Amino acid sequence: MKQTRTELHFQTSGNLCSKTADWLLSQTKHRPQVAIICGSGLGMLADALKCQDAFHYTDIPGFPQSTVQGHAGRLVFGELKGKTCVCMQGRFHMYEGHSLCKTTFPVRVFKLLGVETLIVTNAAGSLADGLKPGDIMIIKDHVNFPGLGGFNPLNGPNDDKFGPRFPAMSACYNPGLRCLAMDIAKQQGVAELVQEGVYAAVGGPNFETIAEAKLMHRLGVDAVGMSTAPEVVVAVHCGLRVFGISLITNKVVKSYEDRECVNHEGVLEVSKLRSHTLQQLVSELVSRGVLSQQLID
């Protein structure tokens, strides 16, 4: 039977995921249960990993390349409090020119490595009045604006070996892990910094206009960023358990009277300030979340 270009492209991407996963499995003895994607300026989450095997994206067959400042472009395997993890120091964004298939490619590679839980982190601007720079938002749900407009990483023929054609997205972010993270924040004395909220993904790379900010605020969005939702869609499609955190790096300007202006350097600065707190929270979650998996599902 004759195949369309899209089908051929899709099969090639599916095969590429397997090739990349096989190559990684041949290069490291680590067999990760948990994958962590580090957001802008949050790459030091990987520094907590013991017995590291690290690979530059340029050296990994089939892997896309990072082009954004604050995204080092390394895949780090190692042990975090006795649990085997793989950590992406740098993610891929649509605005870099990658297709959504490429931006989410690592998620399917993680699935093929045997990962069961995906932790996504990002830097985001706050729309909610109660979220200020330096706060940590546990993501309870998302609005995927590119997805609503038809830019979805699952477009094209469905690969049944990863998941169904029409996956449900009503329980993307694991409630048990969200609850556990909140308990850990209390135990670590940082509860006043942490709250749950809704994340919206936009395409970027420009920050929001005031009209766009007002629109999202009215829609009930608490924080906005330029990533994460496509990765989560692909993760949920292939049956990964997902936990997500936004580090609030700036207030989104919502008023024409406000003279403030957001920039990427400021985003990275705030990320750096809070990365230790985030590292402590994520480490404990990995240690206890994996232990209590039966409770969480």
Ligand SMILES: O=P(O)(O)O[C@@H]1C[C@H](O)[C@@H](CO)O1
């Ligand atoms: O990778 P994340 O979502 O953390 O990066 C955010 C969104 C843009 O890429 C950048 C803007 O400063 O940070």
